[in-house]
Amino acid sequence: MKKILVTGGAGYIGSHTVVELFNTGYEVIIVDDFSNSDPKMLDQIEKISGKKPEFVKLDLCDEQAVHAFANQHKNISGIIHFAAFKAVGESVQQPLKYYRNNFYSLINIITAFNSKVKLVFSSSCTVYGQPDKLPVTESAPVKKAESPYGNTKQIAEEILEETCAVTPDLRVIALRYFNPVGAHASALIGELPIGVPQNLVPFITQSAIGKRGAITVYGDDYNTPDGSAIRDYIHVVDLAKAHVAAIKRLEAETGDNYEIFNIGTGKGSSVLEIINAFEQSTGEKLNYAIGARREGDIEQTYGDVSHSNTVLGWKAELGINEMMSSAWNWEKYLRDNPF
Ligand code: NAD
Ligand code: WQD
Numbered sequence: 001m002k003k004i005l006v007t008g009g010a011g012y013i014g015s016h017t018v019v020e021l022f023n024t025g026y027e028v029i030i031v032d033d034f035s036n037s038d039p040k041m042l043d044q045i046e047k048i049s050g051k052k053p054e055f056v057k058l059d060l061c062d063e064q065a066v067h068a069f070a071n072q073h074k075n076i077s078g079i080i081h082f083a084a085f086k087a088v089g090e091s092v093q094q095p096l097k098y099y100r101n102n103f104y105s106l107i108n109i110i111t112a113f114n115s116k117v118k119l120v121f122s123s124s125c126t127v128y129g130q131p132d133k134l135p136v137t138e139s140a141p142v143k144k145a146e147s148p149y150g151n152t153k154q155i156a157e158e159i160l161e162e163t164c165a166v167t168p169d170l171r172v173i174a175l176r177y178f179n180p181v182g183a184h185a186s187a188l189i190g191e192l193p194i195g196v197p198q199n200l201v202p203f204i205t206q207s208a209i210g211k212r213g214a215i216t217v218y219g220d221d222y223n224t225p226d227g228s229a230i231r232d233y234i235h236v237v238d239l240a241k242a243h244v245a246a247i248k249r250l251e252a253e254t255g256d257n258y259e260i261f262n263i264g265t266g267k268g269s270s271v272l273e274i275i276n277a278f279e280q281s282t283g284e285k286l287n288y289a290i291g292a293r294r295e296g297d298i299e300q301t302y303g304d305v306s307h308s309n310t311v312l313g314w315k316a317e318l319g320i321n322e323m324m325s326s327a328w329n330w331e332k333y334l335r336d337n338p339f
Pocket of ligand 1: 007008009010011012013014031032033034035036037038058059060061081082083084085086101105122123124125177178179180
């Protein structure tokens with residue numbers, strides 16, 4: 001059985017991906033330092049899969065520890081590298097924290113496993129900024145990053161592309177995720193936001209359960225059909241499956257040794273449509289008010305996903321109703337079973 005290293009596998013997208021890797025018959029070893037996750041996630045994965053993933057706790061910024069890990073685990077056939085810090089606002093306040101963690105971890109992983117690496121990298125639609133043309137394709141220009149976090153994704157892509165160009169045995173797929181939301185159908189794993197959620201869907205579910213007050217819709221004066229901003233929301237389980245498809249493509253060794261794929265549904269939804277879908281799919285009434293635009297926000301984005309549909313052989317299957325109902329079931333699970 002092939003063994004995949006999942007860095008950041010205790011986190012939101014990582015935990016869902018571990019479940020999908022198990023479903024597809026892979027062995028998994030997780031490395032995480034729990035800097036933004038909870039050890040209990042490993043038990044939750046086991047409850048879903050009937051298998052406990054092998055786990056090593058380490059900080060991927062620790063070069064010696066990562067090299068020692070690589071020497072002790074020579075049977076790893078692929079790596080999915082999720083581990084990174086991801087809070088946009090915090091990255092503006094503490095840029096070095098973000099540059100240090102997101103670059104050191106990536107460079108340590110690649111050098112420790114040297115040229116034999118087959119690696120899937122978590123990138124983001126944030127690299128496009130406000131695209132000139134929608135839906136945005138992978139060949140659209142990368143815009144100047146709005147935050148140090150976004151910059152870490154842009155520079156990490158450059159690091160990977162430049163390294164692949166001179167290392168023919170290295171194979172990398174960068175997945176540019178649109179907006180991941182929702183939770184596993186079992187409601188045993190999901191997102192664990194720290195403090196007040198900055199992202200829309202966790203704020204909605206926490207507001208509905210009474211942990212937060214009313215939702216503020218950041219702007220209704222955009223040039224969109226209902227005036228609120230548009231994003232391409234993607235169910236985290238669909239996103240997890242895209243990683244399995246990427247690992248399979250890396251194993252097949254077809255195509256260039258550095259490739260990029262958009263991972264979204266290809267469909268944009270406005271903030272007001274998301275609020276409406278939540279109410280419709282859960283039967284809960286939300287409290288919300290229109291507020292000012294949020295600084296740094298773009299008006300609208302959604303991906304052209306034809307490249308991932310045809311070349312990666314992956315397609316999103318779940319819609320916004322499933323995204324909202326699964327996010328809500330997870331919020332209720334957390335209320336009844338606090339972490
Ligand atoms: P998350 O914070 O839930 O998961 C990241 C995991 O990595 C956490 O478990 C954390 O403890 C671990 N980690 C961080 N630094 C580490 C280190 N130095 N050593 C070991 N473990 C470390 O985040 P997520 O939402 O699952 O995101 C996963 C990846 O996807 C990140 O690279 C993120 O930037 C990227 N991404 C996320 C989104 C999103 O909206 N969630 C969108 C686009 C891209
Ligand atoms: C979605 C929409 C808000 C909260 C961020 C990162 C991006 C990526 C995903 C990692 C926007 C509106 C939000 C609220 C609102 N992460 N909103 N009220 O900003 O598209 O992307 O997460 O790579 O890099 O920037 O996601 O969920 O914060 O916002 O009206 O209380 O919801 O204005 O239009 P965003 P989000």
